[in-house]
Amino acid sequence: MWLPLPPDEIAGLPDGLRYLFWDGGDDGDQPFPGDPRDCVFYVVPYMKRRHVKIRPLPRLSGVRVVQTLTSGVDDVLPGLGAVGPGVRLCNARGVHESSTAELALTLTLSSLRGIPGFVRAQGEERWQGAFHPSLVDKNVLIVGYGAIGQAVEDRLVPFEVARVVRVARSARTTARGPVHPATDLPSLLPDADIVILTTPLTEATRGLVDAAFLAGMKDGALLVNVGRGPVVVTDALLGELEAGRLTAALDVTDPEPLPPGHPLWRAPGLLISPHVGGPTTAFRPRAERLVADQLRRFTRGEPLLNVVLTTGRTG
Numbered sequence: 001m002w003l004p005l006p007p008d009e010i011a012g013l014p015d016g017l018r019y020l021f022w023d024g025g026d027d028g029d030q031p032f033p034g035d036p037r038d039c040v041f042y043v044v045p046y047m048k049r050r051h052v053k054i055r056p057l058p059r060l061s062g063v064r065v066v067q068t069l070t071s072g073v074d075d076v077l078p079g080l081g082a083v084g085p086g087v088r089l090c091n092a093r094g095v096h097e098s099s100t101a102e103l104a105l106t107l108t109l110s111s112l113r114g115i116p117g118f119v120r121a122q123g124e125e126r127w128q129g130a131f132h133p134s135l136v137d138k139n140v141l142i143v144g145y146g147a148i149g150q151a152v153e154d155r156l157v158p159f160e161v162a163r164v165v166r167v168a169r170s171a172r173t174t175a176r177g178p179v180h181p182a183t184d185l186p187s188l189l190p191d192a193d194i195v196i197l198t199t200p201l202t203e204a205t206r207g208l209v210d211a212a213f214l215a216g217m218k219d220g221a222l223l224v225n226v227g228r229g230p231v232v233v234t235d236a237l238l239g240e241l242e243a244g245r246l247t248a249a250l251d252v253t254d255p256e257p258l259p260p261g262h263p264l265w266r267a268p269g270l271l272i273s274p275h276v277g278g279p280t281t282a283f284r285p286r287a288e289r290l291v292a293d294q295l296r297r298f299t300r301g302e303p304l305l306n307v308v309l310t311t312g313r314t315g
Contacts, residue, residue, distance in 0.1 A: 001295065002033065002056070004045040004069070005288060012292035014299045028052035037061045041298060043291055044068045044076055047279060054079025063087055065304065067294055069287050070278065071096050071148065072228060073308050074201040085312025090294065093147050093306045095286040100277035101151035104196055104226045105159075107249035109135060111222055111271050112194075133193075135159045141192035143167045143208075144199025144227055145179050152196055165192065169204065182208075189216035194224065201228035211236040214246065222247050226277045229254035234264065241267040251277050 003010070007019035020033035024045040036059035044053045046069040057066075057079040066083070067090045068076055080089065110116065114132045121128045138161050142149045145166040153164050153176065165188055166179040173179070180188060182204075189195070195217060199205045209223070209232040217223070225232055229252040240246040247269035256275060258264055264272065290305070297304050 001041045001043075002039050003043050003291065005043075005284075005291065010288045010292055012289070012296070014292075014296050017295065017299065022056075024048045024052040024055070028055060032056065032059075039063055041065045041067070041295065044070075046070065046283075046287070050075040050078070054082075058082035065090065065294070065298060067291065068092055069095065069283075069290075071100070072200045074228065080311055083311055087311040088304055089308045089311070090304055090306045091308050092287065092290060095283065095290055096278040097147045097151040099280040099282045100148050100198070100226050101155050102280075103251055103273065103277045104148075104152050104198070104224055105155045107224050107226070107251065107271060107273065108194060108196065108222065111224070111247055111249045116271055135161060135194075137162045138193040139163045139165070139191050140194045140196060141165045141167065141188055143182075143185070143195060143197050144205075145174075146198065146200070148226070149196075149198040150174075152198060185213065186216055189213065190218055192217065192221060194222045197223070197225040197227045197231055199227045199231055201230055205231050207231070207233050209233060209237070211239070214240050217246060219245055220247075222249065224249045226251045228252050229256045238263055238267055241269050244268060249273075251275055 001017050001019045002022045003019055004023040006021055007013060013019065022030065022033045024030050028049065028051055036056055039060050040062055042056065042060055042063050044066065053075050060083060063083055065088050066076065069092045071091055071093060073089060073091050076089065112133045112135055114130055136159060140156055140161050142152055142164060145168040149166065156164055167182055167185060167188065168179045169182055171179060171181040214236055223246060232254065234254050237248060241248060249271040251273045252275050253264060264270065294304055
């Protein structure tokens with residue numbers, strides 16, 4: 001079992017298994033902790049570049065489970081072609097929802113209430129009052145109504161928003177109300193004051209927020225992205241920001257990391273955080289509980305949690 005967290009620091013790991021620590025190292029060139037052919041359960045290092053995460057996969061000939069510590073699995077998918085059939089890929093549902101939703105609210109409130117401007121004014125010792133929008137009475141559209149989207153709505157409700165509209169890949173009904181299919185977006189966008197993106201990156205969502213999507217948003221609306229950078233077409237968003245028609249707050253960008261000199265850094269009406277939705281003090285204990293639970297299930301032959309796909313299967 002290859003773990004990116006020190007095994008002796010994880011409570012509840014089942015006995016009788018051999019645990020090896022491997023987190024890829026700072027540059028991704030950390031030596032493997034043992035013979036990759038012996039690894040049957042690979043927990044993918046967290047907050048590492050794609051090439052680090054998938055580097056062992058071609059050599060893991062006996063692997064049965066690949067467990068990510070992220071909600072999205074797009075970084076790992078390109079490497080799965082190197083493993084055999086029947087390998088289960090699991091994500092970290094239950095680990096990041098609260099922290100990511102917390103940041104979505106932080107970015108939303110900070111953008112609406114002008115916090116970046118206050119910070120700049122403080123640095124210049126300027127007392128500059130202003131009138132800013134409130135979250136109260138706003139119509140909010142959540143695009144990607146999975147676990148994170150639900151957690152975002154949980155945190156929106158106490159702020160007395162006028163309405164929350166939910167969108168997912170397909171329609172369904174929840175205790176809070178209907179979830180619209182993505183095909184309804186053109187009719188829903190014009191009424192939204194705030195659009196919050198929590199969707200994973202898939203072939204269907206890559207470039208979803210393009211020029212047509214943005215043109216459908218009302219003047220002065222706020223776009224918040226805590227999903228994945230490539231869901232938004234960067235050049236299209238830049239055009240709207242530079243025109244002053246929309247504002248935005250991005251925890252994820254395309255490209256990422258955002259290089260020095262990129263025009264997003266200087267775009268008006270934009271707040272950027274460096275992909276920090278998940279890495280908080282909440283991460284480690286929740287990740288440890290998930291890993292321990294999955295390994296107990298694996299050793300007992302019980303169904304694993306959060307299985308995204310099984311290699312070699314279609315449909």
